Amino acid sequence: MSEIHKGLAGVVVDTTTISKVNPETNSLLYRGYPVQELAARCSFEEVAYLLWYGELPTPEQRAEFETLERSLRHLDPVVKRIVDELPTTAHPMDVLRTAVSAIGAADPHADDSSRDGNLRKSTALLAQIPSIIAYDQRRRRDEDLVEPRDDLGYSANFLHMTFGELPDLVVVNAFDVSMILYAEHSFNASTFTARVITSTLSDLYSAVTGAIGALKGPLHGGANEAVMHIFDEIGGVDAVDPWLEVALGQKRKIMGFGHRVYKNGDSRVPTMKAALDTLITEYDRPDLLAIYDRLEAGMLAAKNLKPNLDYPSGPAYHLMGFDTQFFTPLFVAARITGWTAHIMEQLESNALIRPLSEYVGPEQREVSASETLDDGSEDAG
Ligand SMILES: CC(=O)SCCNC(=O)CCNC(=O)[C@H](O)C(C)(C)COP(=O)(O)OP(=O)(O)OC[C@H]1O[C@@H](n2cnc3c(N)ncnc32)[C@H](O)[C@@H]1OP(=O)(O)O
Ligand SMILES: O=C([O-])CC(=O)C(=O)O
Numbered sequence: 001m002s003e004i005h006k007g008l009a010g011v012v013v014d015t016t017t018i019s020k021v022n023p024e025t026n027s028l029l030y031r032g033y034p035v036q037e038l039a040a041r042c043s044f045e046e047v048a049y050l051l052w053y054g055e056l057p058t059p060e061q062r063a064e065f066e067t068l069e070r071s072l073r074h075l076d077p078v079v080k081r082i083v084d085e086l087p088t089t090a091h092p093m094d095v096l097r098t099a100v101s102a103i104g105a106a107d108p109h110a111d112d113s114s115r116d117g118n119l120r121k122s123t124a125l126l127a128q129i130p131s132i133i134a135y136d137q138r139r140r141r142d143e144d145l146v147e148p149r150d151d152l153g154y155s156a157n158f159l160h161m162t163f164g165e166l167p168d169l170v171v172v173n174a175f176d177v178s179m180i181l182y183a184e185h186s187f188n189a190s191t192f193t194a195r196v197i198t199s200t201l202s203d204l205y206s207a208v209t210g211a212i213g214a215l216k217g218p219l220h221g222g223a224n225e226a227v228m229h230i231f232d233e234i235g236g237v238d239a240v241d242p243w244l245e246v247a248l249g250q251k252r253k254i255m256g257f258g259h260r261v262y263k264n265g266d267s268r269v270p271t272m273k274a275a276l277d278t279l280i281t282e283y284d285r286p287d288l289l290a291i292y293d294r295l296e297a298g299m300l301a302a303k304n305l306k307p308n309l310d311y312p313s314g315p316a317y318h319l320m321g322f323d324t325q326f327f328t329p330l331f332v333a334a335r336i337t338g339w340t341a342h343i344m345e346q347l348e349s350n351a352l353i354r355p356l357s358e359y360v361g362p363e364q365r366e367v368s369a370s371e372t373l374d375d376g377s378e379d380a381g
Contacts, residue, residue, distance in 0.1 A: 002358055004358060007260075014195075017031070017054070018030070018051060018184060018341050018342060019051075019338070020186070021185060021186045021261050021265060021267075023262045026262065027307040032049070035180065035268060036270075038180055039181060039271050042056065043153060043155075044155060044176050044179040044183070045062070045065060046074045047195070047337065049062065051338060066153070069123060069154065070148070070150040070198065071150070073127045073128065073130070073131055073157065076106060079103055079132065080101050080145070083098075083139070086098065090217070092137070092328075093212060093215075093325075093332070096132055096133065096223060096329050097212040099132045100129070100132075101205065103125070103205065104203065104205025104206065105205075107121070107205070110203050110204075111203050121340075122204070122343075123210065126154075129332060130154070130158040131161060134158065134162040136329075138279060139161070146164050147161075148161055154175075154176070154179070155179060159172060167320070170278050170279070171279065171320055174276070174278055177275045177333040178313055178316060180311070181268040183335065184337065184338030184341065189214050189220050190221065191213075191338060193210045193211050193214040194339045194342055195207075195343070198343045199350055200352065204340065207339070208340070208343075215328060215332060219253075221335070223255045224309075224310040224317065225325060225327045225328050226256070227256035227311055227314030230255060230256070230295075230323045231288070231291055232324075234295070237290035237291050240295050244298045245259060254299055254305075256307055257311065259308045271310045272316065276318060279316055279320065285319060288319070292312075313331075314327055
């Protein structure tokens with residue numbers, strides 16, 4: 001029997017120049033830059049540019065890129081109509097997946113897989129995904145669509161379209177930091193999905209639609225929503241320890257903890273936790289921080305597991321005012337940059353992704369006469 005790498009754990013399937021996840025040094029680099037430095041010194045738009053073009057933009061390139069992104073934010077009427085048709089019982093990730101697929105179907109150049117074509121599509125998705133998410137949350141609250149403002153940067157405009165007003169700079173900054181931290185993470189499950197679809201020479205929209213499906217699961221992006229459900233389930237700090245004992249006794253996976261690659265903590269957590277701390281202060285919610293700290297300590301003591309990025313992001317998005325089901329769509333809004341960078345990289349030196357499997361089913365056998373429809377008469381079949 002060949003050696004089986006269940007879940008492709010530990011398997012290196014290709015090279016990449018986009019990001020480096022290093023569990024030994026607990027670091028994450030985007031195109032060589034530490035993500036913590038990017039979060040401290042750059043905007044999400046600059047990071048998107050970096051991921052796609054390989055270098056941070058000059059002031060002129062930045063201005064041109066921002067002008068383009070701001071010009072593409074309006075929701076296509078076709079897409080809005082499709083979103084309007086979908087029931088509000090649908091999970092927002094399903095709505096977003098459908099809307100992205102619709103953007104692809106409405107694009108007459110969907111199959112233009114040149115680098116310029118893919119950059120155009122990527123920038124349009126970067127600009128329009130916030131409009132879809134903001135509108136979907138508003139319609140569920142019986143609120144009207146808020147048009148984008150082209151005098152606002154990405155994060156400020158996103159929050160303005162969602163809430164109909166501009167929050168404090170502290171909130172805008174925390175949101176922008178979360179977008180930068182979520183932007184890219186090498187060959188994670190959703191990015192790999194996008195690369196598999198791209199490897200068949202399918203189009204960018206198909207790859208992104210598939211990636212959204214992969215991100216939805218609670219073992220991946222869906223964990224930031226699941227973390228908030230856990231906080232709600234626990235209720236207060238005094239309930240953390242008994243809750244955890246029961247949950248672990250039932251062999252439940254505690255969402256927001258553990259990671260396939262980082263075994264000693266996620267490199268992005270300290271930066272996101274600092275952003276969460278600013279929100280805790282802004283909204284005066286020490287009760288939330290108490291649950292956060294207690295659960296983190298409990299998981300370390302009981303399982304020696306540390307939080308991943310979804311752990312601080314969940315409560316942060318809650319404090320910003322997003323409905324819990326919208327947390328994973330926010331991950332999509334950020335990761336669209338990483339996914340599309342990988343789609344373009346895959347196309348630069350493509351090889352169809354098609355691994356092997358070890359067959360362990362029944363040995364070859366014959367279909368017996370009693371199992372066929374053929375009754376033996378001349379006109380049978
Ligand atoms: C941004 C992101 O997408 S980060 C990932 C977000 N996902 C989550 O937070 C979901 C919760 N975490 C998990 O399910 C896992 O840690 C994963 C899927 C992220 C990584 O899993 P893997 O590397 O495949 O490790 P695996 O699931 O095999 O876990 C190894 C052991 O640790 C345990 N373990 C891992 N994570 C957890 C957890 N969150 N809660 C409880 N136990 C856990 C497993 O039960 C397993 O124990 P066992 O050996 O006794 O069976
Ligand atoms: O790398 C992974 O497996 C999951 C993750 O943290 C991410 O996609 O950001």
